[in-house]
Amino acid sequence: MRGLEPALVGRVIVDADVRRPDLRWPFPDRMAERLTGVTVLGMRRRSKYILADLSSHESLLIHLGMSGRLMLYQQDLPYAAQKHDHVVLTNDQGLRTVFNDPRRFGAMDLISTDQADTHPLLAKLGPEPLGNDFSDESLSSRLAGRRTPIKSALLDQSNVAGLGNIYVCEALWRAGLSPVRHAGDIDTPGIERLVRHIRETLTDAIDAGGSSLKDYRQADGELGYFQHSFAVYGREGAPCQRSGCDGIVERLVQSGRSSFFCSSCQS
């Protein structure tokens, strides 16, 4: 969202090429026409959704799913559609914004700007982890009595919005909490650590990503930028990085998702 904002805000969309009828769901009626000729007034994010507010009083809602990418192709450079390029927006400077998504778990919708908060996809989201509504008290109350593993509870977007598999694994490691702990069994100090480390994990990731995204004009498809900072994710069999811990990173599957953790220092 931060990479797209300077390229889109204040610009007019002069062409919308919608190259297939759907992603995860069908696109809204006449999406291409409704996007053409409107100005992008601003961009914002709610959980993992990107919202572009338009001069037509509608907002373009975007979710990248698992494999989705939004890439910018500079004006003057020739653009030839790549495989899985599904939507191509061209602005009044000739800059193209391309939604590419091989697995098509992503989504796009057009919604009334003043009803964005009540959209079905957004209505049930929990608090933003970097906002004031996310706190020891709010998380504790949402987890109270829950017997589901804390790993699953943190992936549940109604408890806290915007955490994915990587950041949940990393935050639990930083907090020294086992992913198999029942969500409702975590004591107050554990909740306090969890809230703090969720925030720190996200801010570290955003900081690392921000520097890499400065090269967005190249749109060369370069992959993740926080991956070099993972303590446990994808590191099964590697030594635990916590100082003084001699454990080995393990992997287990919870609710169909891989959890990476150190059973020596996470309890």
Place this chain on the structure above:
DNA sequence: ACGAGAACCTGTTTGC
């Protein structure tokens, strides 16, 4: 209400 698993898709990696 809660929690686990399947489903949606394609591409890449792993294992026999």
Place this chain on the structure above:
DNA sequence: TGCAAACAGGTTCTCG
């Protein structure tokens, strides 16, 4: 080497 299974940054739906 070749093929099949497993796995992948997510979310919703169904079922017990």
